[in-house]
Amino acid sequence: MAAIITFVYVFILITVWVSLSRWGTLRIDWRLRDPLFQAYVQMFAMPRWHADLRNVLVFTVLFLSVSIGFGLLLALLLDRRLLGYTLFRNIFLFPYALSFIVTGIAWRWIFNPETGINLLFDGLGINRWLVSIGSAPFRPGWTTDPGVLFSINDSLGHIFPAVRNLSVHLGIPIALIPVVVAASWQLTGFAMSMYIAGLATVPNELREAARIDGATEFQVYTKVVLPLLRPVTVSTAIILGHVSLKIFDLIFAMTGVGPGFATDVPGIFVFDMTFKATRYNLGAAASIVMLLLVAIVIVPYLWRNLRRN
């Protein structure tokens, strides 16, 4: 126990100290900086950090929607226990057993703009059809594309003029989409398993009662089963959410920082600053922000779950 407290809490405190210190080169320097929060000020002035925060938030929203939505759908479809139930369930969860590095490498190859997915679009005749109706063929650059979809800088600029000065477009970076697909491929099975476990706790009598009351099979799900699955959704969202805020390996193996930092995230920022640029105080500051983001999600959840016992 003492070891855990030291390795977790004392080390976090030391990291906070480093983030406030003058240790910005290879030479260790524990003296505090004046002004104290200089590393944080520097970091929040960096366009790269703005991109990182945008990316990790956009990634979290997209990844959670896809994996939870798809996971719930698969769990509900499997709930009919049709032929092949066990096989399907095992296939959907399989990617969870793999390393993020393996996932990243496989999907990097699949989203290579010269081949993979784009080749599939050609093969299915989609592009021939697009050209025949006079539009350009659909060949996105995927991970090599620095573009940002649905940029809201202009519209937001009307309300907060400061947004116009941002060097970062607030929207969905195109290069981030393949990463969302890869992460969802790996973790949809987890969401599905959570829902399957949740569905098993819905008493059969309850569904039976609803049917006797004249509910259609569809209504049994929307009116009885889904509301009972709410707590499962909360747990799943929180667990996947903290994975997503910490995401590092997958992006490191798949795209790195991406074109124009389109797929950079705080996890990679910390790694680059600490181990490549040896700007230890900056890396430490970014890691503390990561910790705070995760804590906002996790602490209320732990508080509620453990107090209930």
Add this chain to the structure above:
Amino acid sequence: MQFSLVNFRQSLPRTIWDWLILIVLLLSALFFLMPIYVMVVTGLKQAQNVSLSTMWQLPAHLSGGGFYEAWRRLYPNLGNSLQLTIPATIISSILGSINGYIFAKWKFRGSNTLFAVLVFGLFIPYQSILIPLIQFLEQIKLYGTIWGLIVVHVVYGLPICSLIFRNFFANIPDELVEAARIDGAGVVRAFLLVMLPLALPAFVVVGIFQFTNIWNDFLFGVTILPNPNAQPVTVALNNLSGSFSVDWNVVMAGAVIVALPTALIYILLGRFFVRGLLAGSVKG
């Protein structure tokens, strides 16, 4: 009414809806298997046959493809990963069982708070402890060694191991421990003779979970072991794909090799695997 009978058995599709469900499940399964297909098929091709335009096709003729080269370049690191993962899994399971037992059966003032403090360690981003951790490992002369990495995985694996064991022991009736006590066994004997034999399934769950986690780790491996010869296989695989001229058949074969141990565990022991995964959702 008779429909309720189908719930716990796999049944044949009867209605058009059932057929639609099956089709959607089948398409989803194709999506989930697609990257596996790409990895295996690309890995089996010869370097000169990996052309961008034939990515989705089967190899023209049967050969080891990139597997020989991938094996040659990864097998020292596979050894490192085994040397690291097996002891770390065993040690963290044993320590976790003791910890979990104490939290489940030995309520003391503040034990719940202490448990919450422990469980939070499960969720922290490890980036926020890396700098002091590396300093500490340098001090005790374990930085850059496999044993250093084992210590790290044991310590940061303890929260999840303790959590799974605590939930397991909490479901074993107190009367069993009481009975052992009345027979004259101390806390330690009660644990060793009564609880441990019962805990075998929990050991399997924790063992599988930890093996998978540690095998798949990348962040600790890349930061604590800077020497490429000592690095675990996930780091070596990433280095393989990061070099300038990427031989995709070798990289994909490498990915298959790295995925194989945990994939086999999943296929053979999937039932226990799912239990470990659900335990992470912190249900007391």
